[in-house]
Amino acid sequence: MKVDVILGLQWGDEGKGKIVDVFTPRYDIIARFQGGPNAGHTIIFGGKKYVLHTIPSGIFHLKTQNVIGNGVIIDPFILFREIDTLRDAGMQPEANLLVSKRAHLIMPSHRLLDMVLEAEKGKSKIGSTLKGIGPTYTDKYGRNGLRVGNILEPGFDGRYELLKNEHLETIRSHGFTNEQYLLDGLTFEAYEKKWFESIIRLKSLQIIDSEIFLNESLDHGKSVLAEGAQGTMLDVDFGSYPFVTSSNTITAGVCAGLGISPHRIGNVYGIFKAYCTRVGSGPFPTELNDRDGEEMRVRGHEFGSTTGRPRRCGWLDLPALKYSIMLNGVNSLIMMKADVLNPFPSIKICTDYRVGSEVLENFPFDLDNEHLHPVYKEMQGWSTDLDDCKTIADIPGALGDYLKYIENETGLPVDILSIGPDRVQTLQR
Ligand code: GDP
Ligand code: IMO
Ligand code: MG
Numbered sequence: 001m002k003v004d005v006i007l008g009l010q011w012g013d014e015g016k017g018k019i020v021d022v023f024t025p026r027y028d029i030i031a032r033f034q035g036g037p038n039a040g041h042t043i044i045f046g047g048k049k050y051v052l053h054t055i056p057s058g059i060f061h062l063k064t065q066n067v068i069g070n071g072v073i074i075d076p077f078i079l080f081r082e083i084d085t086l087r088d089a090g091m092q093p094e095a096n097l098l099v100s101k102r103a104h105l106i107m108p109s110h111r112l113l114d115m116v117l118e119a120e121k122g123k124s125k126i127g128s129t130l131k132g133i134g135p136t137y138t139d140k141y142g143r144n145g146l147r148v149g150n151i152l153e154p155g156f157d158g159r160y161e162l163l164k165n166e167h168l169e170t171i172r173s174h175g176f177t178n179e180q181y182l183l184d185g186l187t188f189e190a191y192e193k194k195w196f197e198s199i200i201r202l203k204s205l206q207i208i209d210s211e212i213f214l215n216e217s218l219d220h221g222k223s224v225l226a227e228g229a230q231g232t233m234l235d236v237d238f239g240s241y242p243f244v245t246s247s248n249t250i251t252a253g254v255c256a257g258l259g260i261s262p263h264r265i266g267n268v269y270g271i272f273k274a275y276c277t278r279v280g281s282g283p284f285p286t287e288l289n290d291r292d293g294e295e296m297r298v299r300g301h302e303f304g305s306t307t308g309r310p311r312r313c314g315w316l317d318l319p320a321l322k323y324s325i326m327l328n329g330v331n332s333l334i335m336m337k338a339d340v341l342n343p344f345p346s347i348k349i350c351t352d353y354r355v356g357s358e359v360l361e362n363f364p365f366d367l368d369n370e371h372l373h374p375v376y377k378e379m380q381g382w383s384t385d386l387d388d389c390k391t392i393a394d395i396p397g398a399l400g401d402y403l404k405y406i407e408n409e410t411g412l413p414v415d416i417l418s419i420g421p422d423r424v425q426t427l428q429r
Pocket of ligand 2: 229
């Protein structure tokens with residue numbers, strides 16, 4: 001068996017959580033391969049809304065196992081807050097959740113460092129979610145990090161203290177102190193206490209060699225779906241650097257983040273919104289600072305699932321979408337949030353980027369260029385709601401034309417169209 005992949009083709013928040021949940025009944029295992037609690041994946045069914053940050057979005061289906069892979073970074077405090085929220089809703093997430101021994105731990109002092117380093121950047125800040133993502137991946141690649149497997153070994157507390165003291169020293173050398181900051185409303189000491197309580201609880205979860213578990217499961221004919229976090233335009237290598245996250249969000253990240261050989265990658269489903277959003281700083285060529293952008297934000301409830309910040313909105317960006325498709329080897333497209341554009345009398349799509357009078361042939365090295373302008377094609381809107389559509393065959397002609405245009409430009413089928421946040425508002429071909 002092969003590993004299918006679902007990942008975002010834009011700047012995150014494409015609706016990955018919803019689609020992973022919809023796809024879960026087809027799979028035995030759902031596995032997150034990168035990122036951490038910077039992610040916020042929303043799932044809505046039965047009139048209830050759940051937002052997952054670390055737990056894979058297959059958790060609502062009891063027959064499916066959910067793996068937090070080695071490429072993910074975990075804040076145990078946030079993980080158990082999620083687990084407790086699901087337990088309060090009557091579920092037992094520990095029963096079908098597995099955690100890689102090799103996943104790195106986000107320490108309270110990583111979160112402090114994230115805040116200090118962002119504060120120092122001033123106007124050029126990344127707009128990080130301040131969950132400690134950058135500093136934790138820095139320690140991983142600097143070969144200083146603490147991994148989940150280490151909590152089962154003697155000497156964990158000593159290693160923690162050593163690394164924490166290094167972080168606090170760095171913070172002091174930048175002219176800050178840990179008393180200046182609250183972590184989720186708690187002082188550093190109070191957060192640290194809860195973090196250690198969560199470490200004790202973490203020991204009771206199923207901690208495994210997830211690369212062995214996944215490869216053996218594939219050998220035994222089990223099906224696996226890898227769930228991405230963030231989006232391709234936030235990838236540390238190919239995104240709008242430096243305004244990116246600190247992991248590889250692309251298909252290649254599945255191999256390193258789960259221990260899967262490239263030969264074992266199957267279908268790659270690329271998710272995009274019918275328009276674009278971005279939260280945090282950084283270039284966004286098709287951004288709208290007008291009433292259209294505001295209407296997208298209001299109709300699409302475009303406020304961050306993790307931080308609550310308003311998301312920036314703009315038209316669909318085909319140069320970025322095509323670049324993402326190339327990097328990921330996408331073979332099936334999923335378009336989300338078509339319903340948000342229902343009332344728009346006309347809809348624009350960015351077909352190319354122009355610098356001066358020159359239309360760029362390739363996706364540029366640096367999107368952050370004041371001379372870079374989007375070239376738009378204008379299409380008629382569908383100006384009707386989509387509530388009665390049961391399959392893609394039922395959609396209004398103008399929406400069909402919009403899809404056809406995207407399919408022609410990308411050379412890929414749009415196999416799924418989402419017309420609302422609920423599980424059931426999902427149209428298939
Ligand atoms: P993720 O990070 O990719 O999982 O996406 P988020 O959950 O952060 O953001 C997607 C938002 O759009 C959530 O609030 C979803 O409930 C919502 N959503 C998903 N699909 C649709 C859709 O087709 N239409 C509308 N109106 N909302 C959707
Ligand atoms: P999901 O999985 C949207 C953005 C942040 C910031 C940049 C770096 O829900 O799609 P970080 O905390 O990683 O240091 O922030 O990346 N960002 C996201 N934007 N969706 C996400 O995840 C994001 N995760 C990080 O806003 O601009
Ligand atoms: Mg999100």
